[in-house]
Amino acid sequence: EDKVVQSPLSLVVHEGDTVTLNCSYEVTNFRSLLWYKQEKKAPTFLFMLTSSGIEKKSGRLSSILDKKELFSILNITATQTGDSAVYLCAGGSQGNLIFGKGTKLSVKP
Amino acid sequence: DARVTQTPRDKVTEMGQEVTMRCQPILGHNTVFWYRQTMMQGLELLAYFRNRAPLDDSGMPKDRFSAEMPDATLATLKIQPSEPRDSAVYFCASGFGGPNEQFFGPGTRLTVL
Numbered sequence: 001e002d003k004v005v006q007s008p009l010s011l012v013v014h015e016g017d018t019v020t021l022n023c024s025y026e027v028t029n030f031r032s033l034l035w036y037k038q039e040k041k042a043p044t045f046l047f048m049l050t051s052s053g054i055e056k057k058s059g060r061l062s063s064i065l066d067k068k069e070l071f072s073i074l075n076i077t078a079t080q081t082g083d084s085a086v087y088l089c090a091g092g093s094q095g096n097l098i099f100g101k102g103t104k105l106s107v108k109p
Numbered sequence: 110d111a112r113v114t115q116t117p118r119d120k121v122t123e124m125g126q127e128v129t130m131r132c133q134p135i136l137g138h139n140t141v142f143w144y145r146q147t148m149m150q151g152l153e154l155l156a157y158f159r160n161r162a163p164l165d166d167s168g169m170p171k172d173r174f175s176a177e178m179p180d181a182t183l184a185t186l187k188i189q190p191s192e193p194r195d196s197a198v199y200f201c202a203s204g205f206g207g208p209n210e211q212f213f214g215p216g217t218r219l220t221v222l
Contacts, residue, residue: 031208042200042213043152050208088152092208095165096142101151 002027004091006100014108021074021103023089032092033065033072039085079107111135113214115201121220127189130217132201140206141184147197159206191221
């Protein structure tokens with residue numbers, strides 16, 4: 001059965017800290033790994049990764065995929081209180097996306 | 110600014126009542142997904158359609174849930190009869206299917222008393 005597992009389940013840091021969120025996957029006919037950010041509403045898209053070893057960056061956020069070890073990480077540097085959210089990882093196959101349960105990040109001032 | 114819309118945004122109903130949720134996908138997207146999100150289970154896929162045809166509804170309790178796409182601009186999710194355990198946020202998302210990005214609507218928060 002396909003599955004996506006995220007760790008840690010929750011994390012509390014202080015502003016300015018750097019965090020790493022983990023996502024491991026077992027997805028049949030794997031094609032892509034996606035990261036979403038969910039605040040109090042709908043998930044919003046962050047990154048889509050399809051190739052190993054190529055880092056994607058957007059401001060203070062970056063992500064990389066390892067297709068050999070079947071995992072991805074999402075890094076956030078110099079965290080801000082606005083980064084507080086649930087971060088969802090999803091594995092994409094031919095059919096659709098399989099979501100992990102998310103990592104809840106709380107950034108304290 | 111194209112976005113997925115969902116109605117209603119909030120619904121409170123009593124056990125046994127019928128609930129219908131509606132979704133308008135982004136114009137041009139050929140795949141529509143219905144998800145349910147709870148604290149315990151996270152985001153669960155209920156059903157999805159490609160080019161209006163149902164492709165997978167294995168995540169849906171068949172005896173009480175039904176999903177349809179009467180046309181390319183409207184997807185519906187119906188629960189009849191509703192039960193307290195159906196209380197959750199129901200998201201609709203649209204995209205081009207497969208491993209590609211999905212765009213989520215704002216969700217319908219359903220509370221069944």
